[in-house]
Amino acid sequence: MEIAVVGVGYVGLAVGLIFGEMGHQVTFYDCDKEKLEGLKQGIMPLYEPGMSELLNELLALGRIKTAMDEQNTYRNKAMIAVCVGTPSTESGETDLTSYWQVIEEAAKAANQEFILLIKSTVPIGTGNQTATYLQEHAKDKSMVVNNPEFLSQGTALMDMRKADRIIIGTVDKQAAAIMSAFYAPLSRPMLFTDNLGAELIKYGSNGFLAVKLSYINEIAKLCMHYGADIKEVAAGIGMDHRIGHGYMKAGCGYGGSCLPKDTHSLIYQAAKQGYELKSVKAADAVNEEQKLILLKQARIQMQGFDQKRIAILGVAFKANTDDLRCSPAVLNIKIMIAEGAEVVVYDPQAAAKLQASYPLIKRCESIEEGLRAADACFIFTEWESIQQLKRKDFARAMKQVLIYDERHCLDKHEFARNELYTIG
Ligand SMILES: NC(=O)c1ccc[n+]([C@@H]2O[C@H](COP(=O)([O-])OP(=O)(O)OC[C@H]3O[C@@H](n4cnc5c(N)ncnc54)[C@H](O)[C@@H]3O)[C@@H](O)[C@H]2O)c1
Numbered sequence: 001m002e003i004a005v006v007g008v009g010y011v012g013l014a015v016g017l018i019f020g021e022m023g024h025q026v027t028f029y030d031c032d033k034e035k036l037e038g039l040k041q042g043i044m045p046l047y048e049p050g051m052s053e054l055l056n057e058l059l060a061l062g063r064i065k066t067a068m069d070e071q072n073t074y075r076n077k078a079m080i081a082v083c084v085g086t087p088s089t090e091s092g093e094t095d096l097t098s099y100w101q102v103i104e105e106a107a108k109a110a111n112q113e114f115i116l117l118i119k120s121t122v123p124i125g126t127g128n129q130t131a132t133y134l135q136e137h138a139k140d141k142s143m144v145v146n147n148p149e150f151l152s153q154g155t156a157l158m159d160m161r162k163a164d165r166i167i168i169g170t171v172d173k174q175a176a177a178i179m180s181a182f183y184a185p186l187s188r189p190m191l192f193t194d195n196l197g198a199e200l201i202k203y204g205s206n207g208f209l210a211v212k213l214s215y216i217n218e219i220a221k222l223c224m225h226y227g228a229d230i231k232e233v234a235a236g237i238g239m240d241h242r243i244g245h246g247y248m249k250a251g252c253g254y255g256g257s258c259l260p261k262d263t264h265s266l267i268y269q270a271a272k273q274g275y276e277l278k279s280v281k282a283a284d285a286v287n288e289e290q291k292l293i294l295l296k297q298a299r300i301q302m303q304g305f306d307q308k309r310i311a312i313l314g315v316a317f318k319a320n321t322d323d324l325r326c327s328p329a330v331l332n333i334k335i336m337i338a339e340g341a342e343v344v345v346y347d348p349q350a351a352a353k354l355q356a357s358y359p360l361i362k363r364c365e366s367i368e369e370g371l372r373a374a375d376a377c378f379i380f381t382e383w384e385s386i387q388q389l390k391r392k393d394f395a396r397a398m399k400q401v402l403i404y405d406e407r408h409c410l411d412k413h414e415f416a417r418n419e420l421y422t423i424g
């Protein structure tokens with residue numbers, strides 16, 4: 001099938017590369033032409049494990065093209081996958097400017113029947129509005145399918161190949177049949193629903209994950225009070241098959257481009273229906289507090305951050321990505337700098353991006369260099385190389401062993417009580 005993938009961010013690239021791997025002809029398009037120029041030469045605009053290799057493999061097979069204009073993007077395509085960003089505004093409302101721009105362009109330029117595949121996360125009702133718009137502006141040419149994406153950054157390709165479920169949201173029987181055949185080679189469970197159902201499944205899933213994580217984070221705070229170990233407590237709770245072990249790692253809360261944005265959007269959308277979504281609001285409030293628990297503790301223990309050298313290990317919002325969007329590390333670093341700290345950052349993928357936005361930050365090429373002569377160390381991202389660290393690695397480099405491990409990376413049994421602090 002000839003497919004256009006519009007928006008080459010974390011989702012667009014994963015979608016395009018997996019569709020290419022499935023044997024389809026993929027044309028990438030983005031308003032950022034630099035990204036497209038790079039892609040053409042096999043250069044990834046972002047870091048995601050396995051993508052660079054797959055891109056170059058598919059380029060060599062001739063399955064990937066890039067288009068520099070709308071005509072080459074939308075003409076002669078049987079499917080148009082919309083993967084542009086849908087950020088939330090201050091109020092929580094979703095900004096759909098990019099999304100509608102793509103729909104309008106597609107309606108104008110498409111010259112044959114196509115499936116409009118909505119991969120971007122869009123507010124409930126957007127699929128139906130899109131169908132109405134395309135009915136008027138691309139008559140008899142289009143079928144709208146909400147096919148929300150559930151990949152997580154860092155494992156994007158595998159999450160698509162081994163998806164827990166593929167949701168096909170459409171009222172068009174022909175489109176449902178096409179999508180069923182399209183995804184059949186992946187042999188994953190499929191659920192067919194209408195557009196509204198698919199949109200609610202996407203927001204409902206992220207809302208649920210946020211609630212689950214904030215719940216275990218609150219139990220972690222109780223553990224702090226009692227002196228219990230949250231890792232053991234979470235393991236025991238998760239052994240109940242109705243609860244499970246996923247999304248049970250307590251720490252400095254959820255960041256990234258999705259959970260914060262999608263929970264805010266869900267709360268906003270519910271409020272517009274006159275409904276207060278109390279559980280998700282509570283999860284959001286817990287998450288806000290969670291990000292600063294250890295900073296507040298450190299501020300007291302260190303008698304302020306002024307003129308203290310603080311080593312930061314990991315700034316990405318999670319391991320195996322270079323993404324800094326809503327990263328708890330960034331918020332903490334900004335506060336430390338404002339309070340006079342000298343901040344030294346190590347992150348194998350995201351440090352350069354951070355330094356570009358905050359030139360006051362010193363970037364290190366190695367963990368050892370970051371820890372050298374530090375008064376304290378904060379761990380914000382569970383990179384493999386950070387999880388492997390031992391007490392001696394800190395002891396030989398730092399002024400003293402004082403670690404705030406926001407992600408439970410280290411083995412607490414190696415450290416004295418006043419050397420290592422965690423949330424729970
Ligand atoms: N990142 C994730 O893990 C993830 C997972 C599932 C769903 N989603 C959803 O997928 C969508 C994309 O997320 P992302 O993280 O890939 O975003 P991103 O910011 O990484 O990428 C979006 C891309 O769209 C491009 N773009 C913006 N406006 C455009 C336009 N008018 N025409 C062409 N290109 C345009 C941008 O230049 C950018 O390259 C969002 O709706 C998000 O909520 C994201």
Ligand SMILES: O=c1ccn([C@@H]2O[C@H](COP(=O)(O)OP(=O)(O)O[C@H]3O[C@H](CO)[C@@H](O)[C@H](O)[C@H]3O)[C@@H](O)[C@H]2O)c(=O)[nH]1
Binds near residue numbers: 150206213248
């Ligand atoms: O047990 C856990 C799991 C996650 N997190 C944090 O939660 C945030 C989000 O993590 P994760 O869900 O793994 O990453 P995302 O790439 O943001 O993926 C989420 O958001 C995507 C966009 O909607 C969805 O597609 C995915 O299903 C959903 O997991 C990160 O800050 C993690 O550190 C924890 O603190 N503890």
